[in-house]
Amino acid sequence: MQSNEAFHQVSRSIKPGHRFFKGTSQSTKWYVKKTLSSSVVILLISLTVAYGHSTFPHFPDTVVVAKQHNSVTIPCNVKTKRPVTWRFTTDGEDEEVADNHDGFNLTVSDVDVPMLGEYSCWNGVEMLSSAYLRFEAVDEEYGSLHCRAKSYSCNFSCKWNHSDFTAVRLGLGHSCTDGEKSCTWINSTGRHSDGGLQFEITHSLDPCKEEKNKLEVTAEAINHYSYLKITKRFYLREIVQPDPPKRLSCQEMPGQNLKVNITPASSWSSPHSYFSLEHEIEYVYRDNGKTGHSTSADIPKGITKLRARSRDSLQEVKLWSKWSPWISTSTCISTIMS
Structure with missing residues (x-):
């Protein structure tokens, strides 16, 4: 993906150990501020379970997605009467964000690679909530996800081919497409012979009745730099491919x-x-x-x-x-x- 290549090019230009909170040039300085109200529309994705390993210690509960060089607001999801402070963690290093104004929302301006990581809001020594900031990726070839049914039984399989992402999960239905909490996410059952991640999905269609509505499969994937979401819609009959004759x-x-x-x-x-x-x-x-x-x-x-x-x-x-x-x-x- 071209967008991921750009991310890597930017990351290679950053000197090891270079921090971006204080004492940096205007071209790379962070513009981070807290605000009680935000006019920025963000995509807030709940990612509670996923398959695969990642570069962070645990898979994030919340991911905030931004376009490169745009602004984004990160909310503190637990409210308190006392002022909160914000901390930023990346690659095992933790720093307090150099802005001490009160507020439950943190706005990050001109998002770039050094700003990707975990942001957490704190009440004293108690962490209230956290979110990971990632770039919004685009599946330019729309070829990362392929689904196939061996028959008209109650399940079909999907294969994820995009090796750039270290954690992937799939969901069936509108609730997963819309990012609702009622979605039941599906983890990979293992790797395909060609290296792709394999998923088994169960549905409730009656094989003896004509399909009226398309199935809707959503994939979410994340890596150290970006988050990708793909939704595919199809009739079961369109993906039926029998096994070879017995x-x-x-x-x-x-x-x-x-x-x-x-x-x-x-x-x-x-x-x-x-x-x-x-x-x-x-x-x-x-x-x-x-x-x-x-x-x-x-x-x-x-x-x-x-x-x-x-x-x-x-x-x-x-x-x-x-x-x-x-x-x-x-x-x-x-x-x-x-």
């Missing part, structure tokens, strides 16, 4: 043909008469090594090996499964006899 068996027919029987994957919805699949068979000719394809169950006898793939036969969006492993013709014929 078994191929071949029957020798009179003449020059083989009849191929294809058993759907165990994960495919049943009854198969209702959830019908269409198949494509790929085979290799014995005499010249060329490949042929057929969407019919009848294929030539003079072949050395074959494989098949499947897709939903009724939907407009039809995603082919991966190919089944190659099997020899002799194995295919012996399978039907076993």
Whole structure:
């Protein structure tokens, strides 16, 4: 992402140990003030649970998101009759913000990389609340999140491919899109074979009824510099991609043909008469090594090996499964006899 590259370029220009509260030049000086009222509109995200490790000691309860060089207000979420003080923590270093005016809101102006970190409000030695300040990131390629359903059962899977973020979580429904407390966030179940984070999501759709409303999946991701939010909307039928066929068996027919029987994957919805699949068979000719394809169950006898793939036969969006492993013709014929 170009925006993340810019963040890293700025961070590399900062000298180690350089602080930005006092004694800095006007080009890098912090303009931090407290105010009881704010005209700045901020995006306040509750991030109570997430998967993955991070560069901070615990995943933040609250994140305040800002655009680079804009102003942002950070609220103290616990009110008290006594004055509060503010502290700033980053990379294990803690400092009191050099502004002692009373107030429950802290305004950070001209947000830049040195200002990213944890801001906490205090009543004496008691911390009342804290929030992490992060840049607002944009998923420029919109390719970080991919979802797939193996069938019309009550769950589907999503994969997160963006390696720049160290903590990611997913949620289903409007409550997650809107950042409501009622959202049930979902953690990753592990890593995909290609390194992406894998998520399993359960839904309550009836597979025998027509879908009227799209599913809404929201992903939230965070790293040391930025916060990213993505929402994808789709019908379940648009992401159905069966697993490869479970078994191929071949029957020798009179003449020059083989009849191929294809058993759907165990994960495919049943009854198969209702959830019908269409198949494509790929085979290799014995005499010249060329490949042929057929969407019919009848294929030539003079072949050395074959494989098949499947897709939903009724939907407009039809995603082919991966190919089944190659099997020899002799194995295919012996399978039907076993």
